[in-house]
Amino acid sequence: MAGEDVRERVSQAYAEALRRSQEEPAATACCAPVDGGTEPAGVAAKCADYSAELDAHAEAGKSSFGCGNPLAMAGVKAGETVLDLGSGAGFDLLIAADLVGPGGRVIGVDMTDAMIEAARASAAKAGYDNVEVRKGIIEELPVEDASVDHVISNCVVNLSPEKQRVFAEIQRVLKPGGRFSIFDIVAEDLPQALLDHPAAYSACVAGAIPQNDYLAGLRAAGLTDVEVAERLEYDALQLKGMIGSDLEWAGEDPSALDAALEGLAGRVASVRFVGGK
Numbered sequence: 001m002a003g004e005d006v007r008e009r010v011s012q013a014y015a016e017a018l019r020r021s022q023e024e025p026a027a028t029a030c031c032a033p034v035d036g037g038t039e040p041a042g043v044a045a046k047c048a049d050y051s052a053e054l055d056a057h058a059e060a061g062k063s064s065f066g067c068g069n070p071l072a073m074a075g076v077k078a079g080e081t082v083l084d085l086g087s088g089a090g091f092d093l094l095i096a097a098d099l100v101g102p103g104g105r106v107i108g109v110d111m112t113d114a115m116i117e118a119a120r121a122s123a124a125k126a127g128y129d130n131v132e133v134r135k136g137i138i139e140e141l142p143v144e145d146a147s148v149d150h151v152i153s154n155c156v157v158n159l160s161p162e163k164q165r166v167f168a169e170i171q172r173v174l175k176p177g178g179r180f181s182i183f184d185i186v187a188e189d190l191p192q193a194l195l196d197h198p199a200a201y202s203a204c205v206a207g208a209i210p211q212n213d214y215l216a217g218l219r220a221a222g223l224t225d226v227e228v229a230e231r232l233e234y235d236a237l238q239l240k241g242m243i244g245s246d247l248e249w250a251g252e253d254p255s256a257l258d259a260a261l262e263g264l265a266g267r268v269a270s271v272r273f274v275g276g277k
């Protein structure tokens, strides 16, 4: 499938996921509730280690689709510029705005109109006039060369059909001395049946690449000091929460899904990649 077609399908899936999250919070997420969605609002974000940030931005946290907290320990300082690739409904944008303060700047880029509108509304509601959300694709960022101090991203690059273009764009937009902190899903040796399932791509699984390929791609783009800062391996129950709700065959034969997910335990992980330019 061509890159444009993949992006179109992913965008439709996330417009729908946002709508569902507003009706039934965290119904679909890269880091979803493990109990099938019966927990109250914000469970995806809690799972992603956001407890303190949720106190400050509970409403935006209900539509968080991340798989970690890329801003924790990213070293963002007051006055800096932060760029979020695939900013979604804007939860991380608000957290970044808290860190950079009124003298700093936060830019989000996303391709899905509904997400962009939600993020702009969240920033306006929170009273942040230094948060800007731009429409665009992360493979061709609408951002000037060497203009940002920190690139962050939360569970997005796995969805790109052209990951090396994304890595090159991170290198292009970072200032010399700038840093990146990216949380994303990585996966090894996924069964073909899962890779072929139409819903598995937008569930952040089928497009995920092995950790070593990710590291190699970042380095090949010219980024420096590239390493894994954190790694959380999913067990079968967590995987069920993450992809079960998106995979229709779960409803058809839940026990078959359980068996498949047992086999995947430890082969799918959420990883924070860090490095600089």
Ligand SMILES: C[S@@+](CC[C@H](N)C(=O)[O-])C[C@H]1O[C@@H](n2cnc3c(N)ncnc32)[C@H](O)[C@@H]1O
Pocket: 007, 010, 011, 014, 030, 063, 064, 065, 066, 067, 085, 086, 087, 088, 089, 090, 091, 092, 109, 110, 111, 112, 115, 136, 137, 138, 139, 153, 154, 155, 156, 159, 160, 161, 204
């Ligand atoms: C799993 S959600 C994560 C959203 C947000 N980072 C968060 O933590 O809640 C993926 C987001 O990335 C966006 N996205 C996916 N692929 C993209 C691409 N190639 N270019 C721009 N945005 C993309 C989707 O529209 C969606 O908002």
